[in-house]
Amino acid sequence: MKMKLSTVALSITLSFALSGCNSSDDDTTSLPILGEAQPATLADCTALIEKFTFEDTVITSAELIDAGEIDYNGRGQIFATPAHCVLTGEMEERLGKGLKGIEDQAYAISFEMRLPTDWNGRFLYQANGGLDGKVNKAMGIFLGTVAYDASALNKGFAVISSDAGHDGYGEQYFGLDHQARINYGYGAVEKLTPMAKSLISDAYGKQPDRSYFAGCSNGGRHTMVAATRFPEMYDGFLVGDPGNDLPQAAVTQLYGVQQFETLIPADAPLTTAAEITAAIEGTVLAVEYDLLASSITKQCDALDGLEDGIISDLVGCQLAFDINRDVPQCDGQRDGTCLTAEQKRVLGNIMAGPQLSSGEDLYTHFPYDNGIGASGWASWEMSAAFSRDAGTVATVFSTPPVEFDNYDTSSDAGLIEAYQYAVGLDMDEANTLINATTSEFSESSMSFMALGGETNYDVMRERGAKMILLHGTADPVFSVQNTIDWYQSVDEANAGNADEFAKLYLIPGMNHCGNGPATDQVNTILDDIVTWVETGMAPESITANAREENTELPVDWAKDRSRPLCPFPQVATYDGSGDIESSDSFSCIKPQ
Known part of the structure; x- marks a missing residue:
C-alpha cells in the first residue's frame, strides 16, 4: 500500500x-579553529616525473601551463586558470574481471593533478559524478553553474581528479570486479589522498596546510563518504545533491x-x-x-x-x-x-x-x-x-x-x-x-556506496573540520528529503548542535546539481567553507544568483536576481519592502 x-x-x-x-542560534563554539593556510611556490614541474615516488604509483606526464583559459568539459564551459603544472598518473595497475568472462581486464586508478605556480597552501579533492570512469580536468569545479573565475584552481588550490579506478565513462563492466566496486565506492579516495599530499610535498616543500573535499551528485556522495570514513584526512567538506543511499x-x-x-x-x-x-x-x-x-x-x-x-x-x-x-x-x-x-x-x-x-x-x-x-x-x-x-x-x-x-x-x-x-x-x-x-x-x-545510517561525526567535529551541504529542492535523482533526514539524525545525535560543524542549505527550484527555476549559481561557496574552517566564522547565509544562461528561468525574473540560501531549517522570507530581485530584501527566519 x-x-x-x-x-x-x-x-x-x-x-x-x-x-x-x-538547531542552535549561537555559532560560537569551543571547537578547534584550524588556522589559515600559508602559501608556497612551485619548485619544478617537469622534475616531478623522476623525483616523485610513491607505492604502486607512476607519474606519466608533467607539463607547465601558462595562465589562460581551459574548456572544462569539452562543451564550451570555459574557466580562467592561473599558471600551473598539470600531471597525470596511475595507481594500482592490475588485471581483473571484465565483460563476457574476461579475467584480464586492465584496471588502474588514473588521476590528474593541477598544481598552481603560486599555491595558497590548500588541497582540494574534486569528486566527480555518475559512474566515474573518466578523469575530468582537475580544476576544482564543485557545481557546473559556478562563475568563470570561481574554480578552486583559479583560487590557488592544488587539485586532484580521478576516474575512481576504472576506465570507461558510463560503462558498467567494472561491477563484475569486486575491487573495482570498492575503489568506486571509497577505495580510490583512501589511496589517492596520501599520494596526493605526498606529491604536493615534493612540489612545494611542504604538505597542504588545509585539505578540502568537494563534489555534486555521486561526487556529493563521495564527499559524504569521505567525511564518514576518512574524517582525519580532510578539514572541509563541500557537498552538493549527495546520493547518500545511491543504490x-x-x-x-x-x-x-x-x-x-x-x-x-x-x-x-x-x-x-x-x-x-x-x-x-x-x-x-x-x-x-x-x-x-x-x-x-x-x-x-x-x-x-x-x-x-x-x-x-x-x-x-x-x-x-x-x-x-x-x-x-x-x-x-x-x-x-x-x-x-x-x-x-x-x-x-x-x-x-x-x-x-x-x-x-x-x-x-x-x-x-x-x-x-x-x-x-x-x-x-x-x-x-x-x-x-x-x-x-x-x-x-x-x-x-x-x-x-x-x-x-x-x-x-x-x-x-x-x-x-x-x-x-x-x-x-x-x-x-x-x-x-x-x-x-x-x-x-549499500556498504561500499552508502553512509549506512552513520550519525557519529565526533572525529570530524573535534578536529575542527566543517561541512557545508547544498541540495536542490527539486532534485529528481536524490531526494532532498534524504539529505534532510540525514541532517536531522545527525542533529539529534549531537544534542541539537550539528550546526557547529555541519550546515545544510536548500536551493529552491533547483534540479539535480543545477538548473530549474532557481538561483543556482553560488560563487562564494568555496570561500565560505574556507572561512569557516580556518577562522571559525560560519556563514549566516549564502548568496545565490540567477544565471542568464539558465534556459529554465522564468521570463519575468531579473537576469541578476539573487537570494539568500538559509541554514536549515530557516527559510528566506521577504522583509515586506525592498527590491524583490535582491537578496538584501530577504531574511532567514525559522518557520513556525
Missing part, C-alpha cells in the same frame, strides 16, 4: 520541526519507469529504442509538467511572504499542496489543461517512492516543488532513468552482479534490454540484491 500524500507532508514536517527545535535511489529511478509504463497504451509499439523512449515520454508531456508546476506555485509561492516564483517554504508547501485536489482533472481527452486520474496516481506514487511488500519504504519520498516543471526533472525521471540506471543496478549494485548482453543504450538492443530489466525488476528482490554479499563480493553496495 502506497504512502498517502498526507503522510508524506507529515514526515517532512516532523523532520523540519525536530531540526528546528534542536536505493537508483532502484527508485527504475520504480519510476515501472509507474510510467502503466500509462503506455497496450497496443503501443515497443520494438526500437526510439519507440520506447517516445512511449515513456508521452505518458506525461512537458505542458502537463508545466501544469503541475504552476499548480504547486499557486498553492505555495506566497508562503514565504512574496509571490516571486520561488518556493522557499518547502515544508509549508507539502502541507498546502495536494495533487488530487489542486491540479485540474481531465473529464475527457488530455489537452494540457488537466491531468488524468491515472497520471495523478502515477506521479503521486513516484513522489511517494517505492515500498516493499512489507510496507517498508525502500527509499525516501520526494517533496513537491515547482522545479518539477523543468526539463531536467522529466529527463531524469523518464527515459534517462532506465538508460542510465538499469545496467548500474544490475551489474554494479546487485550481488551477485547481473551482466547485460549490451550496455549501449544508444542502440536498439541495449536500450530494449535496459527497459525490459527496469520494468521487470521486483522491488523486494532489488532490495535484497543491493544488501547481499557473497564469498567473492564481500561488501554489499
